Amino acid sequence: MIKVGIVGGTGYTGVELLRLLALHPEVKLHAITSRADAGTAVDQMFPSLRGLLDLLFVHPDEAHLETCDLVFFATPNGIAMQQAKALLDAGVKVIDLAADFRLQDIASWEKWYGMTHACPALVANAVYGLPEINREKIRSAQLVANPGCYPTAVQLGFFPLLEAGAIDTGSLIADAKSGVSGAGRKAEIATLFAEAGDNFKAYGVAGHRHLPEIRQGLAGVAGCDVGLTFVPHLTPMIRGIHATLYGRLTRDVDLQALFEKRYLNEPFVDVMPPGSHPETRSVRGSNRCRIAVHRPQGGDTVVVLSVVDNLVKGAAGQAVQNMNIMFGFAENTALNIVPLLP
């Protein structure tokens, strides 16, 4: 039983953490902080939790997070980098669901996120929390940078091809589609039901913050810089990411076998049979990533289809998976969830 705190529990990744942790047998929720909503019952803001979670939001100054074994940051970018050091110094492990510790290149981070990094010294020690590539490092990590939603779906789709040296690293394309919850629980016009409903659009084609994160991850396995065109789109559904990935094959390879072998022992990556088209709803509410690989008309273009629930494997679920690894719990504790279909 570990003592867990959550900083910033009023967004979608926060409430999703609560959903998963409420039934985690090894976790005692110590405190959930919120400056704006301190004193409010959590289940008043999220009635879905009525009868399942009996906690008030507490002001950060009164949360005593330094007494926790682990603290999750479910905050906007730029918060964890200000508070993580004190917690780490107190011996608390930290998982940041935002982007503060994801990019090793501080200059790049500062350019894409438009702020000065408050704590660059910690970045080098942070472990990028994608278990499928970093499980051993996560096991002993003090500070985990939980990956972004797009980066999770895209990297898991490209890894087997890059590891096998099977595709041209200079011309990768990731055409990704996200449900609207990916934009967070923020009052904004663009994500209103009447704006985002019955509508489809690309955004950020000139440049999206997840681009350098994906490039860093792909370069890590490719062993060289990669050329990547990343086009995110907003699609009128609540949860889910569908990444459609394109690469140019540089040699002949049994694609299906390659993917199946790569993910054979991964509890949360499912390689579907040849010819499959994974649906986002097939992972709704679950921590799974489902992948199918195609080679249309036998040409030299490989197409990978990769789906995750952006709030689970793309955020809170992966964070819980990382916690399970860090504390030696069975990796699927509290994550053995059947997707909600329909």
Add this chain to the structure above:
Amino acid sequence: MIKVGIVGGTGYTGVELLRLLALHPEVKLHAITSRADAGTAVDQMFPSLRGLLDLLFVHPDEAHLETCDLVFFATPNGIAMQQAKALLDAGVKVIDLAADFRLQDIASWEKWYGMTHACPALVANAVYGLPEINREKIRSAQLVANPGCYPTAVQLGFFPLLEAGAIDTGSLIADAKSGVSGAGRKAEIATLFAEAGDNFKAYGVAGHRHLPEIRQGLAGVAGCDVGLTFVPHLTPMIRGIHATLYGRLTRDVDLQALFEKRYLNEPFVDVMPPGSHPETRSVRGSNRCRIAVHRPQGGDTVVVLSVVDNLVKGAAGQAVQNMNIMFGFAENTALNIVPLLP
């Protein structure tokens, strides 16, 4: 550990039963039957179950359901009444998620369902599976008629008022709204995405099959026939029922206290604080019914808002709750689910 069979596992109530039973610690799934899809892997039809359920659909003739402890019928109306007797005679308990055993008045059933009842003798012994009114009878039942989705939401909302004799029984109104999954997994034009999406309509105003079922249940607690106007509507969401109930108060009563007291010990009925408006998503994927009671402007009209997930408390979840009661398991086994929000 009991041995469970499912007849008709290819519809929405079927796959929802599978979602719930896949993780039930006391259940061993023995067989799922389908005439049309015998031999197909269940997780090929429902990829959400990949890695969680390893079963093939089997032809009814080869299912040996008589060796089960319990058989669920997740079939269209008119099937269970043909097959239940043989199973009951073999000592198997039966829960029918369709309507075959819901109405005690055979003539009424035959009128509303447009068929001759194949097994009227069994009807008198069938227990109507609404635990909040029938828990003790369910405990010893051999045959349970699992309630309809609308009837669950409507009855739970009206019960406290009728039991207290607080409203005029002659002028009840139930204005109910259902998500589209309530129509089932059937190829039909009216429930296509492009027909039911971005659209709202009433249907069956002249008469809906759930009307006599609701009336029977309400009459049971009122002790007399009730006058009920029931208007169902189709709303563009996947899951969820919202019943808005209207009654004329005949005496002064503390409505909030009445409801809270009635459902104090019910694990799956949540009476919300005064002034609340329950949302369907606050019960999405869970077996809970959430209720709020209002008396607008202090007038003599009481308004009850009652929400359930039509596939869970309105179907498969209630069936599992009934099973838990029938076999002496903790009532919330496999039903301790946090609703999926957002």
Add this chain to the structure above:
Amino acid sequence: MIKVGIVGGTGYTGVELLRLLALHPEVKLHAITSRADAGTAVDQMFPSLRGLLDLLFVHPDEAHLETCDLVFFATPNGIAMQQAKALLDAGVKVIDLAADFRLQDIASWEKWYGMTHACPALVANAVYGLPEINREKIRSAQLVANPGCYPTAVQLGFFPLLEAGAIDTGSLIADAKSGVSGAGRKAEIATLFAEAGDNFKAYGVAGHRHLPEIRQGLAGVAGCDVGLTFVPHLTPMIRGIHATLYGRLTRDVDLQALFEKRYLNEPFVDVMPPGSHPETRSVRGSNRCRIAVHRPQGGDTVVVLSVVDNLVKGAAGQAVQNMNIMFGFAENTALNIVPLLP
């Protein structure tokens, strides 16, 4: 050809006015004002208008609205009451799409809208712009209070029954469901796609601002105060209102004939054949109200189903209809629109 101004063109009723007026052969759009977006091209904010409308938003101080023949206020409540007098004094006709001039009872208005009325003297001269009851007064009006969306659907459904004295005026029920655009183009969490999508809820059961407006209208035709329970709901669609109305019949009457006769010559009210269930999408984008009347099981409860597009007959379309009447244009000018289905 008249010169028309719009105050507040950046909300949904504003852009809907633009959609309708862009093709109106008798209208020259003189100015659309916005404080926040002055200088921005209208079609930059609303790309749907590219190639169809070549105007910039202009600051109110530079709009010279006093040179217009007509000014529409598509503003939040409380704006028109401050600016209408100067325009009226300059001989400009005014149509307010907000609520400032809808309630004749100033005290009631101030209670429901939480402000002091800036211009109570004008209220008595304002004409409530529901052509089906007020066409002749609208013809000569200087100031028109355009009805709310719910009030339009509810009043048109109850009028024939009240005019005929066929129902008990003390126990009316209006259970109404609105698409999310009814909440306006405002940055708010509750109407985000991820909040309002796949979800259904009631709101404002204790009291909604449209209640006194509906009551005032119904009392006008009933000749007495009416008892009305009004429960609005939010439904996950973009446009559309569906009002389900309940009344107790006090005498026998041919309901179908009553409704057909009442609306025989109304260009924008369509009484459907007996047994019909109007869908909101059947009026999507059009100025029509479709109505069906039912008497379930021949009981004494009459059920009226009434649908409008909340942004057209419930707002901007009705405003254009009023303009057409005020200026002697054919009433359906620019409103002869085929609904968009699917």
Add this chain to the structure above:
Amino acid sequence: MIKVGIVGGTGYTGVELLRLLALHPEVKLHAITSRADAGTAVDQMFPSLRGLLDLLFVHPDEAHLETCDLVFFATPNGIAMQQAKALLDAGVKVIDLAADFRLQDIASWEKWYGMTHACPALVANAVYGLPEINREKIRSAQLVANPGCYPTAVQLGFFPLLEAGAIDTGSLIADAKSGVSGAGRKAEIATLFAEAGDNFKAYGVAGHRHLPEIRQGLAGVAGCDVGLTFVPHLTPMIRGIHATLYGRLTRDVDLQALFEKRYLNEPFVDVMPPGSHPETRSVRGSNRCRIAVHRPQGGDTVVVLSVVDNLVKGAAGQAVQNMNIMFGFAENTALNIVPLLP
């Protein structure tokens, strides 16, 4: 005024034709045929047309289509090829909204459509009805093959680049997303609201019928065969196609100027300003195609975003545009429509 017939008026392209033609000042609708629904009023099936169109579906044998000036086929693939010859011989012009006359290569057509072509002799004389490339031929055509929805969006996006010889013709990628109405008004499980809602998936990655059609069109302007990877996806909206197109630049070119110049005089193609992201709803209900062109990070990959309403510019609207050209009407007659937003 021309006399127009429609074969097969009960699908989505049929009802969309009716929406557009009902207000066309030069068209008299002579007959709409349906075998299954002969005798039914059109506005009974489509209540959106009540008061706007007073016609019954008529059996094909009684339609006397040979007396028309023009007949539209809004039928499934394989029907027009059986009936067009007789009409053409009678001097009637024909526009087929299905695929029967789209592919010049009969063998390819028979392979992709799985039938023997009933009338290969007519194919050579059929004009592919994409006005932006074939306007002059359409003017004098007797038989027009109206393009598919995906092919319209994809070709209009690639044409300027191929005409300018600016991209590698061997590695084109079209990642396309369609609303569910693209699947037609057919009773099928996969397109039910509860299946296609809140869900996103690719389909037909191995091969889709629109692939050869797009290839044929692109090869026509490129002057050589093209290598194209085409991945269609289903997205939970009713109308709209968004094509995201990728090409490798082979020379430096002012992309924005190239596109603007190419479509300068096209009434229904709108090239948006640099940096834009066209939304599908910005063309909802209208015949417009909106395009934006990007060169992310100044690399050698060009990204084109192209949106159409699949039922208008992708089907019925383009058919009316073709009719207008064929009969010398102003090209935008009955197509001067403001998109419905929100």
